[in-house]
Amino acid sequence: MQLTVPESRSHTLFSFGTLMDERVQTALFGHAVPSFPASLAGYTTRPLPITDASVIAASGLDVHLTLERKLGAVVEGAVLHLTDQDLAAADAYEVDDYARRRVLLSSGESAWAYLDAKPLRSAERIVIVGDSIAYGRCDPQGGWAAHLAAAHIAGNEAEHRVFNLAIPGITLTDVSEQTPALLAPRRPDTLLVAAGINDSALPLAIPQTRCDGLAQITDSLGSLAATALSHNARLVVAGPTWVDEERTRDYGGLQFTQARALALRESLQTWCDENHVDYLDMWEPLRGNTELLADGVHPTPEGHQSLYRHLEALSR
Template identity: 45%
Template sequence: MSNPEPTTSAAPSELVFSFGTLLDEKVQQSLFGYRVNMLEDFLIGHGTTEVVITDLDVIAKSGKKVHLGLVRREGDTVSGGLLALSPDELAAADAYEVDAYARRRVPTGAHGQAWCYVSADSLDVAERIALIGDSIAYGRCTRDGGWAARVASRHITRDEENNRFFNLAWPGATMLEILDAAEAEVAARRADTVLVAAGINDLLHADGRGGAQVGQDVIARLESFCEAMEPQGRRVVVMSPNWVDTTLVPCLDLGEILDLRETLRSWSERTFRDFLDTWDVLADRPALFSDGLHPTAEGHRLLAEVVGNFDLHPGPSVS
């Protein structure tokens, strides 16, 4: 395969692994104005699936109504190519990809870390999920393990041979404590996706620090955690804190909890990482809490619907 020299003067600085239409010369000409040099490469621990495209502009550029998407499959590989793009070209690629895709970091088999357009629904395409969190993730104040047990059951039922869900939650622990302990635990279970559900205890045990400082400390530790996980091929998904009834838990400030939520959201958006916002599920609904902090069984059921992408009004099951 010949690789003509680029005709653009912009210096490429962003590496993008593609396994689909971004490798097509027609698409590259439409987006970048030239055919991009490509290095052959591959992803470990992934397989492909079909994604139906409804965006007419994307269909016009690619000539296809069905594109490829990635799913996690331990032991599989996906072949593709590594493209070097300028920041403007990367922005053009972002605009081209439909909402079903999200740009995230992946380690390639031959050339190290690169951007890749993966499924926007991180948990739906995961195979081995590790949950690290606090007592809410653990399921305290419920008899059945709470939202995490429901999500685990759904995930494993979809593929009992390959799918796994490991609840590594640690009641009472802060985000900093959880992340410090999690790296070896996650690796031991060969998790491809790490769901992080914590943060309230960091505000409860602030040790004189203000909410803003707590948020900065959490982000700094999350950043280093992601930098350790991503080169191993693990995708980190950060959940928002939940609403708290501060009339029953007066040591917490609702404004500081909202600030932490926004800090996590803006960091995730800025750094191209996954953020799962569950705030609205329980906000201003004190009847869904057993003690103002921990959800009731019904609160956990509603959280599970959002985290596990359950049908809110399920019909008859089919096989």
């Protein structure tokens, strides 16, 4: 029996630094790769100290560049055409400070690029979409999103913006349908999606025609990824928070359970891993801390503070 070897796919990778150097390419790939001039709008660069000896040996530099968002800026570079094997070698070359994500080039074509591994650290203009937890229900100060906005704007009052567009009761399907019309006037570089807990809810009386929200999660995420990329925004997905099902009640005929919330968490994380999208796991800060939940689902003001501190550590 003759085995068929699958053909290697072709990938485009935007480079603005050491990967443009033919000596680095030869060291990594065994040969120089086809490349063409390209530019990336909405970004600038900043220096990043490197401590990995193998990376320093390949590039000859102990300081590389990383991308940072800046409205109106442009980074000049090149698009490299890589095979599967080449792309894997590039992934191995980049240190943990980088993450490979999709970007939209000035030409209108999409390509991979290595961005800051901390997704909100390099952000300038953040749009938050989500449900009642992102909205800040049960916290008069506006919840974890308000804490994030205050810290982010304080970092650069002139240029940093946060727009919280979360709506209580909304599903991830609703978010994916409503978000495209909301982004253009806000010119975001980061789309932070914190929704889905309502998709995991089970109706107390299940009508035969009702679709299971969890079954539609991947379609909604795919739509949101396309929407974000069309604005050259980075998609960041915040997972569900812990649910104390012993204290949850009937929310308009809906019931929340830990099992369904955990299924949502796994679905979101798996999709993000497979599609090279940032996933922020928000489960642990509240897990087992029933006093940080007002009603079994919604965090108290102290719970929102805990979520914000966790988010800050994950993303900055």
